[in-house]
Amino acid sequence: MQLVSRLVLAAVAAVVASAALAQPDPLPSWNDGPTKQAIVSFVEKVTDEGGEDYVPPQDRVATFDNDGNLWAEKPVYFQLLFAIDRVKALAPEHPEWKDKQPFKAAIEGDMKTLAASGLKGIAQLVMASHAGMSPAEFQKIVGDWLATAQHPRFKRRYTDLVYQPMLELLAYLRDNGFTTYIVSGGGIEFVRNFSEDKYGIPPAQVVGSSIKTQYEVIDSVPTVMRLPEMNFVDDKEGKPVGITQHIGQRPIFASGNSDGDYQMLDWTTSGEGPRFGLILHHTDAEREYAYDRDSSVGRLDKALDAAQDKGWVVIDMKNDWKEVFPPVE
């Protein structure tokens, strides 16, 4: 009988140990510390059915900025590099671009002039290079570019420059009943190209800037055609508007990295009940980039000041992240 008791105890111990092993750290690329702890505490709190901060799954809406938040955005937004490559590819059909800015600068790779052309110049490039085709045809062009283009510093594909800790955070939230959305200033169809594959976020859960589309029947074939005309700018004040239109609910968790995310975070965290605002601060010049208040791309100034007042959690990339990018395959 004593032997049997011992065997039973050993079996129980083995089961307990395997249960512990079956729950590995859901955020292994995050260093232990207050940032990680704040995230985990929030998730535990809103999923605790008996607790006073419980939020039912249908209200667990989490929104993430993309550029500089889920993947890198330096030296400039990757979509701008795509637009420049598209303009170069289309240049033979547009001889007039040779002498017309900002197309001239794009063709010549003159980033200084391009930067000086501002948002208006970039919008011109995007509209000229992203329109005149169906969304499916556009997806093909984006996919081909992403499959081959290389980041100038890291010599990796752009879709390899997603942040490993953020992939873990997205999965952790979904495993806890959250629905995760991208809310990007970038183009909605551009981001949709890789959102499911890289982030596990399906096309319908991407909110972004867009150009207009129009329904046309061409040679009896029903077609949606992309037009060279802005439809919606999903940045700053546009983010709460885009979320309202697209999701129809105020998030309880919002994550961003720049002043373009200020309004999304402010609106999210000023709602009733438990709320979480997360700011990624790029502090790691060695593994990625270090920039904030003076950067033209991804400027983080007003939102960094606000984080303190409003209780937003600031990720210090250098100290909070064990890894930045996924390992090279």
Added chain:
Amino acid sequence: MQLVSRLVLAAVAAVVASAALAQPDPLPSWNDGPTKQAIVSFVEKVTDEGGEDYVPPQDRVATFDNDGNLWAEKPVYFQLLFAIDRVKALAPEHPEWKDKQPFKAAIEGDMKTLAASGLKGIAQLVMASHAGMSPAEFQKIVGDWLATAQHPRFKRRYTDLVYQPMLELLAYLRDNGFTTYIVSGGGIEFVRNFSEDKYGIPPAQVVGSSIKTQYEVIDSVPTVMRLPEMNFVDDKEGKPVGITQHIGQRPIFASGNSDGDYQMLDWTTSGEGPRFGLILHHTDAEREYAYDRDSSVGRLDKALDAAQDKGWVVIDMKNDWKEVFPPVE
């Protein structure tokens, strides 16, 4: 031994019988016949992993019109009745409406003049009565109205006038890995009020017409404000555009009941691979209404002719449906 064999056989028979019982008809309110058979065949075909018509779950997108398709739309769109009641309620604050059409007609319940004011008149009513508040405040107003207003003929709440067979179809598709969306000419926030509760469709899976919204910080409180200005008309050519913007995928299954759904069905069913177009034909004057080519609300003319050519399945409400509305509780 013989006894044991018999017992085993009896047990096996019991298990088989209970398995059959465990799979009841998923569409009990549909009469057996070619319409029901076509729906079931399509679903079985696209979910058959070994078959040549298999469609992976992430591509099983199904879109449903709302008015006259998921719930009734006679004598006029229920949202118009809501707008009229709103205008009446707001009239004391707007003495100028007494002498101004279409407000005068709304206040006096003069449906003939209202109908003559056309879409432009209706849009004026909607913009005046649906704006000047946050989406959450609007939800409250809609919810209060739906909880009390009664349909003039059926003396039931409007949300009781959803179609029982369509509720079963939505659930059947979801049980088979489809994602179901509403794509309505009606207001997106209006439909979102009851879409989850009545149809099992969450707010983010509602596509509809919309007025503009704007982000404002009022007394330090971040707010999204509804503006009296049209943003998007999700009808006819607008439906494929709204689907592209919102869902980012072409559906494989589309369901509608009027010429306003023609483009959605044409675009859906002209894609590659297995596709399904479904038209609800209102043929049941006794249990609901009978109308098609000459109706001002929900006119079904061009799409009824096209159904034959394009292989869309037409539901004959009178003959295909055992029940129309859910039982009175």
